[in-house]
Each structure stands twice: as C-alpha cells, then as structure tokens.
Amino acid sequence: MTNTETKTNNTPKKKAANIPTDKLHTFEGHPFQVIDNEEMDNLSESIKAQGIISPLIVRPMEEKTDEYEVISGHRRLYAAIKAGLTEVPALIYPLDRNQAVIAVVDSNLHREKLLPSEKAFAYKMKLEAMKKQGKRTDLTLSQAATKS
Template identity: 70%
Template sequence: MKNTMKKPVAIPVKKLRPFAGHPFKVKDDDEMNTLIESIQTQGILSPLIVRPIEDTDKYEVISGHRRLHAAIKAGIAEVPALIYALDRDAAAIAVVDSNLHREHILPSEKAFAYRMKLEAMSRQGHRSDLTSDQVGRKLETAEIIAQQSDDSKSQVRRYIRLTYLIPEFLEKMDNNEIALSVGVELSFLDEQSQREVLEQCEMNDCTPSYSQAWRMHKADRESALTKATIQTIMSEQKANQRETMKVPISRLREVLPQGLDAKKTEDFIIKACDYYRKYLIRQRNRDER
C-alpha cells in the first residue's frame, strides 16, 4: 500500500464511511464501552487507515471500524487517519488482512472475509473457482490466502462454503450450536432444503449431527433429498440430545463472560449452578435455625 500522506491527518468523522460490504461486526458490547472510555480519556492512539472514495471528498475505512464507531459514540468530531490511495479490490484485501488476526472473530465473519478476499484477488487476475462444490480443490488463490492466514487451503475453502448457509444457520455457527463440519455439509443444500432442516431443528429441539448433515448432502447429490427424507433423518434421537434443556442464547449473553468457547461455557454454567445450589442450602439452613 502506498501512503499518500506520510503522517496522520485529522479527518472529520462525517467524511468517513465504513468499507462497503465488509463482514466484520461492530457491536455495542463491554469491549466497545471500554474502548469508548479509553478514547474519551486518551484519544485515538492508533490512526485509522482510509482510502479516498473516487470523485468525492469522502473516505472509506480500511482499518479502524471499531475505533470510528467508538469515536462517534464518544462525541469526537475528528479522528487521526493515514490515507492510502487504493482501488476497490486492493482495499478489500487490506480490510480482510487487517481484521483476520483479531482475538475474537466469528465463523461467519471469517467466512465472508475469505470470500471477499478471494473475489477481489480473482478480479486482480488470480485463478479461482467460487462455483466449485469440491472442498479442498487446489486453487492458486486459496493457497495464497492460506499462506497469509492461520488456516490451511482446505480450511479456507470450508469457511467460504459457509457463506452459502441461510442466516439462521450462520447464527447457529456463531453461537457454537453447530460445528464447522456440519455447516459445510448443510451449505450444499439449496435454501428451501436448508429451511426444511431448520424447521425440523425447531420441531425436534435439536441440531444436525455431522452424520445427519452428511447423509442429507449425499441424498441431495443423488437427487433423492425430499422433505420426507429430511424429516426421517432429523427425527432420529441422538444420545447427546436426550433430556436436554434449551436456554435462549440471548439470555446467556447477558450473564456469561465474553470469549468462552462451547466447553468453557458449559463448565461455567455448571459451576454457577453448583454455587447457587450451595447458596440455597445455606439460606435454607439459616431459615431453619
């Protein structure tokens, strides 16, 4: 990237725009509140990276979407930024590269980030095949992306497959309700079939296992996937889903620490319940005295 301004310049926030179509979520959560407080007391310590938007006096953010959001929340009118003259595709690649190594990144964010980078590199002349349904095919572009990330070439392709999931299954991926391998198999089903699977998930209070997802994908490849087939496969009772209790993830987010994976989340809930059980016993013992 060639920096057209060697030093940061102050740019009014009203002249800044988020990078169009970027897949990274900017949330008003505890981390954002901490960032807002930091900016209010210390200012923005790391300049944003932006590019001029063609034929306007506006700029598109390449790196620093969270800092920009926090600055606006903090009531700051101008932010420091480094200006780089990049075309749309080069900027898209830079947006992905500047965000992929964040500490917390959702599967859906990584999926659409890899796809955005793959498409941008394809337009730049790299060989790619987004229509391929073969996971792990040797693609020059996927190999380059893999070399620049922590994922293998096959894993890059698997993440890109997730972009073909309906939003509800993407959300389940982000909430650790289904595994990446399950999401990949479901992604090969068309939207109607995916919605029929989702309907069965809601009716049976379950999520597909890898075996179930693989069998539905296999039936689809053989043109044998029907609503009845989906119902039969999804109505199977799995041992790990007997005698379960369902709690909305929105309620758990209010009380769980951030950054926990599925195993740590389960451990935290069990320990919290055990602590509360002991508290109730102590309370009852005091009342009986």
C-alpha cells in the same frame, strides 16, 4: 483537515490527516460486526481519556472528493463518535477496490472474536479480489500471502 505525505519504498503514497467523522464511511460490504457492548464502552472511555493512539486506515471514496471509506478502524471510529470526537487521526492510502478488500480482510482476521460466518465471508471477499487482480488463487491463503 491537516495532513502530511509519506512514501516508503514499496507501499503506496499515504497521507496522515485528521478527518471529520462525518466524512468517514463504513467500507461497503464490511464483513465484520461492530458491536456496542461493554468492550465498546471501555474503548470509548479510553479514547475519551487518551484519544486515538493508532490512526484509522482509510481510502478516498471514488465518487466523493473529500470523503473516505474506512479500511481499518471501524470499532475505533464508532467508539470515537460515541466518545464525542468530531475528528479522528487517519492514514489515507490510494487503494483501488480490490486492494481495499484485501486490506480490510487482512487487517481484521487477527481479531480474537470472529464468528465463523464472518471469517468465511472475509476469505470469500479476499479470494474474489485476488481473482480480479489476476493473482493465483490455487494456493492456501498463507502461501498466497508470502508469494504475492
């Protein structure tokens, strides 16, 4: 695994790395489906031809020192494995569970094809994580995003 460290003003320290696919795990409780369909085939073919253009976002697994939980990029990981890649580019962020839940939800709500049940479960996960962090939950999600 190769890596470089980066730190910006208000963001946690992150590392860029190429990580073996067998060291990456789906985020526990990931509320969004990864569907193997024609779109996935197209993504896999694109990755086979050009590689992964946008790195995955991962966090270290708490119980395993050299393994990571995927925060953003579950579809890219699946497509990369399908394309035969054994290693993928990733940015490693030192997030706790609650920060990771919020990041998973926020990074996936922009997707075009979300089932209402996926969206509802995602908002519920985010609300619970915000409560655990002591953040206000009496605001709408758009207000919370701008005030937190």
